[in-house]
Structures are given as structure tokens and as C-alpha cells.
Amino acid sequence: xxxxxxxxxxxxxxxxxxxxxxxxxxxxxxxxxxxxxxxxxxxxxxxxxxxxxxxxxxxxxxxxxxxxxxxxxxxxxxxxxxxxxxxxxxxxxxxxxxxxxxxxxxxxxxxxxxxxxxxxxxxxxxxxxxxxxxxxxxxxxxxxxxxxxxxxxxxxxxxxxxxxxxxxxxxxxxxxxxxxxxxxxxxxxxxxxxxxxxxxxxxxxxxxxxxxxxxxxxxxxxxxxxxxxxxxxxxxxxxxxxxxxxxxxxxxxxxxxxxxxxxxxxxxxxxxxxxxxxxxxxxxxxxxxxxxxxxxxxxxxxxxxxxxxxxxxxxxxxxxxxxxxxxxxxxxxxxxxxxxxxxxxxxxxxxxxxxxxxxxxxxxxxxxxxxxxxxxxxxxxxxxxxxxxxxxxxxxxxxxxxxxxxxxxxxxxxxxxxxxxxxxxxxxxxxxxxxxxxxxxxxxxxxxxxxxxxxxxxxxxxxxxxxxxxxxxxxxxxxxxxxxxxxxxxxxxxxxxxxxxxxxxxxxxxxxxxxxxxxxxxxxxxxxxxxxxxxxxxxxxxxxxxxxxxxxxxxxxxxxxxxxxxxxxxxxxxxxxxxxxxxxxxxxxxxxxxxxxxxxxxxxxxxxxxxxxxxxxxxxxxxxxxxxxxxxxxxxxxxxxxxxxxxxxxxxxxxxxxxxxxxxxxxxx
Numbered sequence: 201x202x203x204x205x206x207x208x209x210x211x212x213x214x215x216x217x218x219x220x221x222x223x224x225x226x227x228x229x230x231x232x233x234x235x236x237x238x239x240x241x242x243x244x245x246x247x248x249x250x251x252x253x254x255x256x257x258x259x260x261x262x263x264x265x266x267x268x269x270x271x272x273x274x275x276x277x278x279x280x281x282x283x284x285x286x287x288x289x290x291x292x293x294x295x296x297x298x299x300x301x302x303x304x305x306x307x308x309x310x311x312x313x314x315x316x317x318x319x320x321x322x323x324x325x326x327x328x329x330x331x332x333x334x335x336x337x338x339x340x341x342x343x344x345x346x347x348x349x350x351x352x353x354x355x356x357x358x359x360x361x362x363x364x365x366x367x368x369x370x371x372x373x374x375x376x377x378x379x380x381x382x383x384x385x386x387x388x389x390x391x392x393x394x395x396x397x398x399x400x401x402x403x404x405x406x407x408x409x410x411x412x413x414x415x416x417x418x419x420x421x422x423x424x425x426x427x428x429x430x431x432x433x434x435x436x437x438x439x440x441x442x443x444x445x446x447x448x449x450x451x452x453x454x455x456x457x458x459x460x461x462x463x464x465x466x467x468x469x470x471x472x473x474x475x476x477x478x479x480x481x482x483x484x485x486x487x488x489x490x491x492x493x494x495x496x497x498x499x500x501x502x503x504x505x506x507x508x509x510x511x512x513x514x515x516x517x518x519x520x521x522x523x524x525x526x527x528x529x530x531x532x533x534x535x536x537x538x539x540x541x542x543x544x545x546x547x548x549x550x551x552x553x554x555x556x557x558x559x560x561x562x563x564x565x566x567x568x569x570x571x572x573x574x575x576x577x578x579x580x581x582x583x584x585x586x587x588x589x590x591x592x593x594x595x596x597x598x599x600x601x602x603x604x605x606x607x608x609x610x611x612x613x614x615x616x617x618x619x620x621x622x623x624x625x626x627x628x629x630x631x632x633x634x635x636x637x638x639x640x641x642x643x644x645x646x647x648x649x650x651x652x653x654x655x656x657x658x659x660x661x662x663x664x665x666x667x668x669x670x671x672x673x674x675x676x677x678x679x680x681x682x683x684x685x686x687x688x689x690x691x692x693x694x695x696x697x698x699x700x701x702x703x704x705x706x707x708x709x710x711x712x713x714x715x716x717x718x719x720x721x722x723x724x725x726x727x728x729x730x731x732x733x734x735x736x737x738x739x740x741x742x743x744x745x746x747x748x749x750x751x752x753x754x755x756x757x758x759x760x761x762x763x764x765x766x767x768x769x770x771x772x773x774x775x776x777x778x779x780x781x782x783x784x785x786x787x788x789x790x791x792x793x794x795x796x797x798x799x800x801x802x803x804x805x806x807x808x809x810x811x812x813x814x815x816x817x818x819x820x821x822x823x824x825x826x827x828x829x830x831x832x833x834x835x836x837x838x839x840x841x842x843x844x845x846x847x848x849x850x851x852x853x854x855x856x857x858x859x860x861x862x863x864x865x866x867x868x869x
């Protein structure tokens with residue numbers, strides 16, 4: 201019988217896949233790694249493989265790391281700029297050698313290797329690492345990979361019989377990202393640390409870590425901090441008109457909204473009073489609707505978790521990954537917001553009918569209320585939107601798993617429902633030379649809102665009858681006064697939205713970069729309203745040079761991402777565990793680093809999105825075959841080397857910013 205070696209990305213996936221392919225009948229053998237087992241069973245893969253003897257095992261994320269030779273371990277020599285073109289080599293770290301040896305040994309007896317890593321760019325690279333380990337044991341071994349987005353039995357059986365080649369263009373894209381992150385991160389980290397330590401004081405023993413995604417993320421926090429700190433309120437004036445009819449008070453809003461010239465408002469107000477009566481110029485009643493949400497993406501999941509579940513984006517992703525590995529939801533890293541027309545969504549809805557909370561709603565969809573979800577504009581061609589795979593009883597989940605699972609299910613059921621429907625009434629009047637309008641809404645059918653508490657659509661009191669062309673004397677007209685308010689500090693939802701809009705990080709790594717700027721003591725969170733300014737971090741950060749670049753799964757190194765700063769961002773909400781909404785405030789060191797680089801007036805500052813965004817676009821081009829790994833390495837390293845050289849030339853500007861903020865603590869409001 202043909203011998204087949206199958207390797208998954210995680211031990212839990214290996215066990216689940218082995219269980220499905222074997223029908224629950226396999227032999228489990230221990231390996232040299234306590235977390236990894238070899239599952240042995242028979243399975244019929246169909247043509248051309250037929251029935252085979254299978255060994256299913258796994259890795260634990262990335263199997264290899266990229267490092268500089270020992271000659272470059274000394275921070276003092278060679279100089280940091282030498283790292284842009286120093287030799288690098290790939291190795292298997294000591295804690296992964298037993299895993300690699302297991303694959304090598306099993307490959308010796310196998311005719312083919314079937315790779316079961318996650319079906320994204322990072323998973324493709326991990327697959328290539330598994331391939332190299334297997335080829336050490338068997339140079340002739342054939343290589344295929346399974347494509348799957350969840351671990352439901354039927355889906356896994358189908359994936360096992362639809363094997364495809366490994367995508368080496370995606371492998372090259374990740375390989376380029378790993379090398380760029382290694383060279384750029386190490387070069388700038390050593391440069392910043394060695395040059396700024398000469399200032400002494402709190403910087404004398406501090407490692408100042410640079411990441412091409414961390415700095416732009418920090419840049420957003422610093423930018424918003426200064427917008428709040430430097431905000432100057434301005435007084436404004438407006439005209440308010442109210443008319444009472446049939447016992448209903450109708451407030452008419454001024455079309456100009458507000459003016460910053462008090463005398464101008466007084467003149468316009470007096471013209472209104474001189475006219476004495478207002479004329480109805482438009483009466484319109486029309487059907488309206490509130491659209492149901494788009495299918496759930498990773499970015500949306502993180503934003504919703506920070507706003508509604510009092511979880512950080514990183515916590516939400518960790519929990520979602522657990523739910524995926526348990527087979528309850530689909531793969532949680534996806535940019536896709538449209539379901540394939542071939543998916544049997546009704547069957548997935550039917551699985552939710554047993555639940556006491558949303559089961560009746562799901563049953564109503566099954567009984568005829570089902571509607572096809574909206575089609576978004578994003579499709580990563582790898583995974584569908586996040587959705588429930590099977591029903592999970594509350595007793596099967598811990599508290600955080602319950603929260604994320606409920607969010608995923610309610611979002612999915614809302615997608616499969618109808619839009620909410622209502623009737624909107626618009627009344628427009630002219631009073632003097634000014635135009636005012638009133639708006640009324642009656643909600644007729646809540647539809648998706650009945651299962652989706654994360655959005656609201658509230659009707660107003662029904663407007664009394666107004667006739668086109670009629671005149672009336674308003675019950676009340678008055679001038680109101682106010683003043684503009686500052687924007688809020690960034691919440692995590694705000695920050696994720698800014699990162700997404702500016703191309704910083706992948707959907708799955710944004711939360712990691714947000715966590716990282718806090719670990720590095722570049723930023724911190726405070727309860728909303730508690731941010732008084734940047735604080736000086738008195739304790740040395742527990743930061744070492746970036747670990748070997750081994751990608752983002754299986755180690756602490758982050759998955760590849762972009763970088764940048766810019767844009768205002770929306771006013772979302774982010775809440776920390778158990779408290780109210782949390783806001784991000786930069787530390788004195790965080791302010792000094794961003795301000796220092798911005799004052800150098802780079803064409804492409806390290807605190808802005810352009811450098812990393814450009815790099816990430818090039819990664820995408822590699823994956824699509826429009827350019828090569830070597831071309832991207834050359835172009836990106838050339839760009840960053842120019843910034844490095846300019847930073848070196850203008851180092852005094854950065855030092856001055858550190859003296860101003862870190863030593864004099866001027867960032868404190």
C-alpha cells in the first residue's frame with residue numbers, strides 16, 4: 201500500500217483531520233516533541249492515489265528561522281548599516297529540531313507529502329519549510345497540498361481528494377517579507393539603541409526596538425495625541441426652530457447647521473423673525489431601509505470585539521483561533537466579505553436552530569425568511585467570510601469563547617436575513633431666507649435587527665401632517681450657542697480602522713502590532729477621559745533585539761505587515777477587559793521617536809504609512825507573479841537604506857526630540 205505523509209500546521213488540526221480521514225480509527229504514536237503525535241491510519245484519496253497508508257503529524261507554526269551569521273551578533277561591530285547586505289542563512293531553531301527530524305524520518309518511508317497548513321500566504325511558506333524537511337529524508341518525495349477553510353468532516357474529506365501544488369509565488373512573497381523584516385528591524389534597532397544611549401539617563405540601558413509596522417502604528421497614536429493636545433475650541437452659533445402641532449413638538453434643523461460668525465447669525469435670525477411665517481416647501485414620505493451587515497472579515501471581528509465584547513483585538517483573534525481549531529467556526533483570518541454562490545448557507549443556518557437565544561430566528565429563516573447575504577467587494581480567494589460551522593452548546597465553551605461564537609453566529613444569521621424596513625418622512629420649510637428640515641422615521645420591519653443587537657435603528661414619533669405650500673408661524677425660534685470639541689484619543693477600534701485604511705499590517709497581524717507598541721513602552725492605554733498626556737516611562741523596557749525572523753506563527757515574531765500613519769480615523773470604541781472604553785496615549789519616548797523622525801522631513805518618514813505600504817504592495821505583486829523576490833528585496837532595501845543614511849546624518853534632530861520629551865517630559869499635558 202502506498203505510504204503518504206500528511207503534515208498540518210498545528211497539533212490540534214492534525215488530530216482533527218486524522219479523526220475525519222480515519223473515521224475516528226487511528227493509532228497515535230508519540231514523537232520526540234511532547235505536543236506532537238503521529239496518527240497512523242488508512243484512507244482512500246481517490247484517483248490517482250487510491251487507498252493509502254497515512255501518517256498524519258504536524259509542526260507548531262514556522263519550522264525555520266532566518267538569521268545573520270555569528271560574526272554579526274556583536275552590536276558594536278560591524279556597524280548597523282552593514283546588516284542591509286550582510287549574509288543571512290536559514291536554520292531550524294533548537295526547539296524545532298525534533299519536529300523537523302520527525303518529518304524527515306517519516307518522509308523516508310513515504311511516496312508523497314500532503315501539506316495541511318492554513319490556506320493563506322503564511323501557511324504556504326510554512327508548507328515550503330515542511331517540504332524542505334521532508335526532502336532531507338526523501339529527495340524523490342512528491343508534494344501536494346490540501347486547501348480547506350474549516351475542519352468540518354465533509355469539507356476535510358473533500359479537500360483530501362482535491363489536492364493542488366504548493367504556490368511558490370506566495371512562498372517567495374513571505375520569504376521576502378521575512379528577510380526585509382530581519383534586515384530593516386535589526387539595522388534600525390541597533391542604530392537607535394546605540395546612538396540614543398549616548399544621551400544617558402533613562403535611555404542609557406534601554407533597547408529601542410524598531411519595527412516597520414510598529415512605528416507607523418505608533419505614529420497614529422502620536423498624531424491623534426497632538427490633535428487633542430493642540431486643539432483650540434471655537435464658539436459657534438445656530439438657529440433652532442420648533443413648531444408644535446397636534447401635541448407633537450417638531451424640531452427643524454438649520455440647513456447651514458452652524459456659523460462661526462455671531463453677528464451673521466443674528467442678522468439671519470432677525471430676517472426669520474421679520475418674515476413671521478414659515479412656508480412648507482417640500483413634503484416627502486418614502487420607503488427606507490437599514491442594510492443588513494456584510495459577511496464578517498477578520499478586521500470587522502476585531503473591531504466589533506473591542507467595541508462590544510470588552511476584548512482586545514489580540515484576545516479576540518486568540519479566541520477565534522481556538523474556536524476554529526475546535527471546529528465551531530471557519531478560518532478566522534480572511535479579508536473576504538462575500539460568500540461563494542455555491543455554499544449551502546441554509547444548511548449552516550439550520551444547525552443553529554437548537555439554540556434558545558437565536559434558534560427561533562434561525563428557524564424562521566429556514567421556514568422561508570432566508571435571504572442571500574450581501575456581496576462585498578473583497579475576496580482573498582483563500583477563505584470565505586468568518587461563519588459558524590456547527591452548533592456549539594454554551595456548556596462546550598468558556599466565557600470568552602461564548603462571546604466570540606455568539607458574535608459570529610449573530611452576524612451570520614443577520615447576513616442571511618432581510619434588511620430592516622421603514623418609512624421616512626422629510627419636511628422642508630423656508631423661514632425668512634433660511635431653509636430648515638425635519639426628519640421622521642417609522643420602523644415597520646426590524647428583520648435582521650431582531651438577532652443583531654450590535655446595531656440600532658430607532659423610529660421617531662410620527663410627524664404631524666404638513667401640507668405643501670402651507671404657511672405657519674413657528675412656535676419657537678431661537679439662537680443657540682456652542683463650541684467645537686476636540687477629537688477623542690484613539691481607541692483600539694479606531695486604530696484598527698486606521699491601520700486597515702492605510703495598509704499597515706495584515707488583517708491577522710494588526711492586533712499584534714498594537715500589542716507590541718505597548719510592550720515596547722511606546723504607548724499605553726487609559727480609561728476614556730483619563731488621558732492627561734504622554735508619560736515618561738521611568739523603567740527600562742524589557743526589550744531585546746528582535747528575535748530571529750521566523751514569520752508569525754509558532755513563535756513570537758509577528759506575521760508580515762505594512763506600516764504607516766495618516767488619516768483621522770473614525771470614532772469607534774475599544775474596551776479593555778472588565779473596564780470601560782480604553783484610549784491610547786503615547787509615552788514620552790513614543791512621542792520623541794515619532795516627532796524626531798517627522799522633524800527630519802523625510803520624503804517617506806518612518807512614522808508614516810508609505811514605506812511599509814509600498815513594501816506590502818510589492819509582496820502582493822510577488823504572489824501574483826508580477827515581480828520577483830530578488831527585485832523586491834533590492835528595491836525595498838534601497839528605500840530603507842536611504843532613510844537610514846538620512847537618519848544618521850540628522851541624528852541630532854532625533855536626539856533633540858528625546859531631550860525635549862524624555863528628559864524634560866514636555867509631552868505631559
